[in-house]
Amino acid sequence: GAVVSQHPSWVICKSGTSVKIECRSLDFQATTMFWYRQFPKQSLMLMATSNEGSKATYEQGVEKDKFLINHASLTLSTLTVTSAHPEDSSFYICSASPPVGSHEQYFGPGTRLTVT
Amino acid sequence: AQSVTQPDIHITVSEGASLELRCNYSYGATPYLFWYVQSPGQGLQLLLKYFSGDTLVQGIKGFEAEFKRSQSSFNLRKPSVHWSDAAEYFCAVATGSGNTGKLIFGQGTTLQVKP
Numbered sequence: 188g189a190v191v192s193q194h195p196s197w198v199i200c201k202s203g204t205s206v207k208i209e210c211r212s213l214d215f216q217a218t219t220m221f222w223y224r225q226f227p228k229q230s231l232m233l234m235a236t237s238n239e240g241s242k243a244t245y246e247q248g249v250e251k252d253k254f255l256i257n258h259a260s261l262t263l264s265t266l267t268v269t270s271a272h273p274e275d276s277s278f279y280i281c282s283a284s285p286p287v288g289s290h291e292q293y294f295g296p297g298t299r300l301t302v303t
Numbered sequence: 304a305q306s307v308t309q310p311d312i313h314i315t316v317s318e319g320a321s322l323e324l325r326c327n328y329s330y331g332a333t334p335y336l337f338w339y340v341q342s343p344g345q346g347l348q349l350l351l352k353y354f355s356g357d358t359l360v361q362g363i364k365g366f367e368a369e370f371k372r373s374q375s376s377f378n379l380r381k382p383s384v385h386w387s388d389a390a391e392y393f394c395a396v397a398t399g400s401g402n403t404g405k406l407i408f409g410q411g412t413t414l415q416v417k418p
Binding site (some may be wrong): 280289 | 310335348349382397404405407408410411413
């Protein structure tokens with residue numbers, strides 16, 4: 188149980204275009220989902236916390252107009268990278284927390300974004 | 304401010320040898336502590352967690368970790384390493400209340416296993 192999927196697993200897009208990444212909790216409902224960014228050989232950096240039915244809370248330094256997050260249902264959150272630039276190339280990982288408070292997060296397999 | 308430190312960026316051990324990965328945290332309240340493992344290009348898999356109770360916790364794949372409040376540490380151990388254990392290991396502490404707690408990750412430790 189507690190499976191989180193991400194789609195796509197990798198994507199290449201041209202500079203200036205937008206790309207959407209989906210994060211789904213497959214076998215549980217997630218009131219809270221998190222989006223992380225990971226640079227090569229580095230740790231995970233929390234970008235934003237997404238709560239179902241409300242606006243996402245962004246971490247300091249993360250551009251909310253560039254990284255649009257939508258948590259439309261208890262099983263789906265999306266991250267849209269708008270007007271992508273090569274510096275946005277990174278590994279994006281989502282995680283989901285079940286409703287019962289346990290501080291646990293279940294991680295998706297990640298999405299590799301390359302902006303050319 | 305809350306923080307997690309993994310002092311060892313890279314560790315190399317021989318297959319069959321014992322392993323200890325260090326983790327120190329800074330957090331004012333009772334911490335919720337985790338160890339995750341990440342294979343190249345993959346997401347994170349939970350190895351074990353500590354919330355309360357017994358300070359020695361058992362996890363998957365033969366890993367264990369011991370919470371030592373006096374040392375603010377949560378070191379990960381395995382008595383005999385297998386080649387498949389080569390990966391990146393992250394220690395994390397959960398902050399906040401309820402199930403919306405954020406995870407703060409350490410810098411990670413890369414484990415290399417020699418045959």
